[in-house]
Amino acid sequence: xxxxxxxxxxxxxxxxxxxxxxxxxxxxxxxxxxxxxxxxxxxxxxxxxxxxxxxxxxxxxxxxxxxxxxxxxxxxxxxxxxxxxxxxxxxxxxxxxxxxxxxxxxxxxxxxxxxxxxxxxxxxxxxxxxxxxxxxxxxxxxxxxxxxxxxxxxxxxxxxxxxxxxxxxxxxxxxxx
Amino acid sequence: xxxxxxxxxxxxxxxxxxxxxxxxxxxxxxxxxxxxxxxxxxxxxxxxxxxxxxxxxxxxxxxxxxxxxxxxxxxxxxxxxxxxxxxxxxxxxxxxxxxxxxxxxxxxxxxxxxxxxxxxxxxxxxxxxxxxxxxxxxxxxxxxxxxxxxxxxxxxxxxxxxxxxxxxxxxxxxxxxxxxxxxxxxxxxxxxxxxxxxxxxxxxxxxxxxxxxxxxxxxxxxxxxxxxxxxxxxxxxxx
Numbered sequence: 001x002x003x004x005x006x007x008x009x010x011x012x013x014x015x016x017x018x019x020x021x022x023x024x025x026x027x028x029x030x031x032x033x034x035x036x037x038x039x040x041x042x043x044x045x046x047x048x049x050x051x052x053x054x055x056x057x058x059x060x061x062x063x064x065x066x067x068x069x070x071x072x073x074x075x076x077x078x079x080x081x082x083x084x085x086x087x088x089x090x091x092x093x094x095x096x097x098x099x100x101x102x103x104x105x106x107x108x109x110x111x112x113x114x115x116x117x118x119x120x121x122x123x124x125x126x127x128x129x130x131x132x133x134x135x136x137x138x139x140x141x142x143x144x145x146x147x148x149x150x151x152x153x154x155x156x157x158x159x160x161x162x163x164x165x166x167x168x169x170x171x172x173x174x175x176x177x
Numbered sequence: 178x179x180x181x182x183x184x185x186x187x188x189x190x191x192x193x194x195x196x197x198x199x200x201x202x203x204x205x206x207x208x209x210x211x212x213x214x215x216x217x218x219x220x221x222x223x224x225x226x227x228x229x230x231x232x233x234x235x236x237x238x239x240x241x242x243x244x245x246x247x248x249x250x251x252x253x254x255x256x257x258x259x260x261x262x263x264x265x266x267x268x269x270x271x272x273x274x275x276x277x278x279x280x281x282x283x284x285x286x287x288x289x290x291x292x293x294x295x296x297x298x299x300x301x302x303x304x305x306x307x308x309x310x311x312x313x314x315x316x317x318x319x320x321x322x323x324x325x326x327x328x329x330x331x332x333x334x335x336x337x338x339x340x341x342x343x344x345x346x347x348x349x350x351x352x353x354x355x356x357x358x359x360x361x362x363x364x365x366x367x368x369x370x371x372x373x374x375x376x377x378x379x380x381x382x383x384x385x386x387x388x389x390x391x392x393x394x395x396x397x398x399x400x401x402x403x404x405x406x407x408x409x410x411x412x413x414x415x416x
Contacts, residue, residue, distance in 0.1 A: 102190035
């Protein structure tokens with residue numbers, strides 16, 4: 001009986017480790033931290049493998065475990081106040097070519113500047129394909145809060161990734177929790 | 178650039194993360210270390226652990242494995258249920274079967290019980306007669322009559338003992354238990370329906386037993402046959 005979860009874990013790792021690692025990397029912004037976080041997530045998944053009833057939901061299940069592991073890890077560190085993070089969202093982008101190529105490293109740099117609350121929301125949107133309602137439901141947050149965080153986080157990414165085509169805002173903005 | 182284009186571009190960029198070499202192998206080694214049972218049996222029969230390039234296109238393998246896992250999970254409750262059925266059947270077949278107790282058996286058993294009670298500390302007595310185990314109308318009672326609950330008498334979980342005192346100061350105990358018990362069946366046809374006029378005298382006491390409906394009465398009197406009869410109401414059939 002105890003061997004059963006192990007069978008699942010081998011397959012889970014084989015099928016999901018790449019996606020989980022990518023998500024972890026986008027969360028942590030560092031290769032070592034991403035690998036550590038991925039290991040934590042799979043270890044937690046191994047302990048909870050009995051909870052996975054529908055293998056088609058394995059990826060979302062692992063992502064949820066990963067997010068929780070990440071937040072637990074972050075809570076142990078000295079929190080970085082969002083008010084201390086100056087985010088330059090002075091510019092709003094205008095028109096762009098249809099196929100825009102975004103530098104993954106710049107993207108990571110922009111993500112690293114986001115407080116966790118915003119980063120989690122934006123990664124759930126892009127990585128998991130969650131709507132703001134789904135994000136609100138999974139994070140047990142008000143929909144308005146999620147919409148606000150998502151909008152402001154996207155604005156930050158735009159400002160960081162498309163500065164040459166952006167328009168200045170009337171006043172500088174800071175992301176606040 | 179509109180939001181849709183921007184979202185698509187960011188979404189593509191999100192996925193562009195190079196994987197460290199040997200990540201899957203390290204993960205599996207960590208999991209193996211954490212769970213010693215993630216072992217050789219879990220390795221594919223041919224080849225090594227699945228790596229990035231050989232990952233299945235969908236979750237079909239995992240789904241198939243999990244179906245088997247779910248099937249195996251049912252084995253445990255099914256096994257428990259089967260074991261329980263076997264245990265019940267075994268108990269039914271091999272359960273201790275007690276032969277019905279005859280009159281002498283009842284007297285001997287109650288005598289032993291009486292001795293054990295006498296060796297034990299006194300128990301609290303109640304004045305109000307027990308409703309479940311009523312007194313026998315064939316026994317002489319008075320205002321000093323008390324009762325107390327007893328257990329494990331003749332295999333019954335509950336019963337009652339009435340403490341009686343005669344006008345001459347003799348003491349007696351009247352035990353009342355339910356006849357309806359499969360644990361220690363009593364051959365009711367061996368019991369009279371009223372107190373026998375002559376009790377069984379042994380070890381300084383005289384005992385008699387009878388049944389009335391579902392109740393079994395056993396009277397234990399400290400003394401001889403004369404003392405015994407002193408606790409019985411005079412009736413024609415007792416004469």
